[in-house]
Amino acid sequence: MTSIDLLIHARWIIPIEPARQVLEYYAIAIDQGAIVALLPQKEADERYRANRTVRLDDHVLLPGLINAHGHAAMTLLRGFADDKPLDDWLNNHVWPAEKKWVNAEFVRDGTELAIAEMIKSGTTCFSDMYFFSEEIAQAAEAAKMRCQVSFPILDFPTAWGNGPEDYLAKGLALEEKMRTHPLVSVGFGPHAPYTVSDRWLEKIAALAQERNMTMQIHLHETAGEVEESLRQHGIRPIQRVMNLGLLTPHTQCVHMTQIDDSDIALLQKTGAHVIHCPESNLKLASGFCPVDRLQQAGINVALGTDGAASNNDLDMFGEMKMAALLAKTVGNNAAALDAHAALRMATLNGAKALGIDKLVGSLEVGKRADIVAVALNDLELQPVYHPVSHLVYASVGHRVTHVWVEGKCLLSDRKLQTVDEHAVKLKVQRWQRLLRA
CATH class of the missing domain: 2.30.40.10 (Urease, subunit C, domain 1)
Known part of the structure; x- marks a missing residue:
């Protein structure tokens, strides 16, 4: 034996x-x-x-399920500003709260809460885009969870840094530190075409190619985003990022609710991936990602929950169900995105999008x-x-x-093994009192 x-x-x-x-x-x-x-x-x-x-x-x-897009620390804002359109939600509620409260401790505590929730609902790997990326990496490492940290880059200052140059310096330092880590990888996270200028998008594209790193970007999230890009630049957002070198097989395009045939052609040409966040898109009335059309075109589509502030949970099983139901309705086809295909989106497709499908995403001999x-x-x-x-x-x-x-047990008979659930609850209660005040 x-x-x-x-x-x-x-x-x-x-x-x-x-x-x-x-x-x-x-x-x-x-x-x-x-x-x-x-x-x-x-x-x-x-x-x-x-x-x-x-x-x-x-x-x-x-x-293990792969949550291919989220903002883990925003779990502390779960239910904080519900039932509002995206522009109002971001500009008048979420961003002001973040400006006041977000710091390294907020990110570490919020990420621990998200990790606990994800483990208890079957997620073993998550991709995250949020400030204080080093805290996200440390929380994932401590919980023995697999993670892609997409460090954010924006044109303007935040609690984490004073601008794009600062964000890149901090993010690349983290990438060098985690380069050989078995569970945690680091990629670029340019927030969106409307928050990052051409100069910096082009710089990110060049660095990603040079260092063989992933890029994750919010793209075509709303009709307003597309209309504004046409007004300002004369082209659709995906064409703009394509022209700047940002659309590659290492690119993860998050949301993609506003898609025409030209957008599909660009995705096919470049091999970029789509991260579908159905529950968040529905809650913010952002639109519908045409998953059936994308898959028929041979484009890899993975699943993400987005942050709990716009969802309001991190349960990938719920995301699978919503994705399957939406695909049927949007495609007017009850056979679109059947159960096997939806499960594949939450596992192997997610691994492909994150560039780790040789390691995980299916139960095959030799994989982790x-x-x-x-x-x-x-x-x-x-x-x-x-x-x-x-x-x-x-x-x-x-x-x-x-x-x-x-092979290491993170949850046994519903009991967390690598996260102190009681300690997490105490930290969350403290933040709730602060934000409520």
Whole structure:
């Protein structure tokens, strides 16, 4: 028998690759943080001697979910300014609150809260764009969670820095520090075409190419953004960033609710990715991302929650459900974005967008063991004809029981293992009192 670190038995396993496959009564063998085998349970017990064996007889195992866009620290602003259009929400509520309160402590505490929530709802990797990026990286590192930190760049000063040159210096210093980290990577986060001038967008594009780094940008979020770009520059925002060299296979275009055929052609030509944030887009009345058209055009579409200030949760299962329902309505096609495709958006497509699909996003031999277990034994989930349908349509985020990243347990029987839930709640209560005052 071969000795390994961990053996997990489950009623169902959804590997994502091969596509649309559901394995029944299988086990996953894990050693040194990597998946070494997926095989029938009886064969697994005969072949492996595990230091720890976990039997989950009523559960489905799937790759850890990837939240490809968010602002983790803004979880402290959950419910702070609801039911307002984007311009009013940003200019009159969120940005004034951030100007007054955001500092390193705010970001660290808010990110810890977001990480706890994401782990408990099955997310093992998140991409974040927010100030004090070093605090985000440290919080992810402490929680043993996978993370892409897209450090923000804007034309104007914030609590984190006095302008683009300062943001780039701090962000690149963080990237050098984290370059070899197994869980945390660093990329550029130019906020949006309307907050970053041509000079700096061009500079970011050149640096990203030189250093082989990712770029994440809010793009075509509202009709007003597109109209203003046409008025000021005579071209659509995506054409502008394309002309400046910012649209590449390393680019993650967030939102993309206002799309025409020319935009799709640019995405196809450059290999850029789209990050779809359906719940945030709906809440802010930003518009509808035409996911079915994008996927038919061969464009990689991943999923993100955006920040909890505009969502109001970080549950990727809810995001999958909303994405699937919206795609059907927008495309006027009940078969658009079925359950398997929606789950792929939240796993392997997210890994591709972040450039880590060789490591995670599917349960394949050789990949890192980022795994989620969901219990499907509750009365309201019976009968289970198709477990993937339940994962997407039956709101199961709170039924996540176990989470592993690199084979290390972050959640066991709903109990956080790497985050002190009580301490996080105390910090959040303090911030609530300050912001309410």
